[in-house]
Amino acid sequence: GENVEQHPSTLSVQEGDSAVIKCTYSDSASNYFPWYKQELGKGPQLIIDIRSNVGEKKDQRIAVTLNKTAKHFSLHITETQPEDSAVYFCAAIDTGGFKTIFGAGTRLFVKA
């Protein structure tokens, strides 16, 4: 079946450093790629997304890049802060818009 691979599973950085999380998807029909942040005991929350007709999108310290040919997309967090510590999930959604395939998640630790 369709899947989304996410790496790394765990990432530890010093406060102020950058963090990069990478995902690869298999379904060529995927055209919407959201990133979610999940804090302990809470549901995931959308932090940024990108559509297939765009190569890069930025929102303050967070950016996402998409390479549709290679079926890769990445999350970049600059100037990390302790409150960025959480689990981050990438996802891919097909053109039908219903079936979201999530990556396995990356646990990010930002050390003060």
Added chain:
Amino acid sequence: NAGVTQTPKFRILKIGQSMTLQCTQDMNHNYMYWYRQDPGMGLKLIYYSVGAGITDKGEVPNGYNVSRSTTEDFPLRLELAAPSQTSVYFCASSYTRTGNNEQYFGPGTRLTVT
């Protein structure tokens, strides 16, 4: 707006018991979803609904049933609970499948089947 609410927060079931997980959203969203999240894993779609009276299976529907009698409510029913259904269950909703299909998630229900 309360957003997406789920009850209960925690539940322990014995093997073979049944229960209903409740989900309500007050954002007038047409689309609603149920996911399960196993430890260290991403979310898997169980069922989804595109409007009142319309539901369809996701990736892992076996052992579950849903109904959607109103726009606001989307309960998930577990019949004959099994240990493999031990998981955290999230309900989500979204306004539209096109454009920015942001899904809003509830806080989750942690279910243990022993």
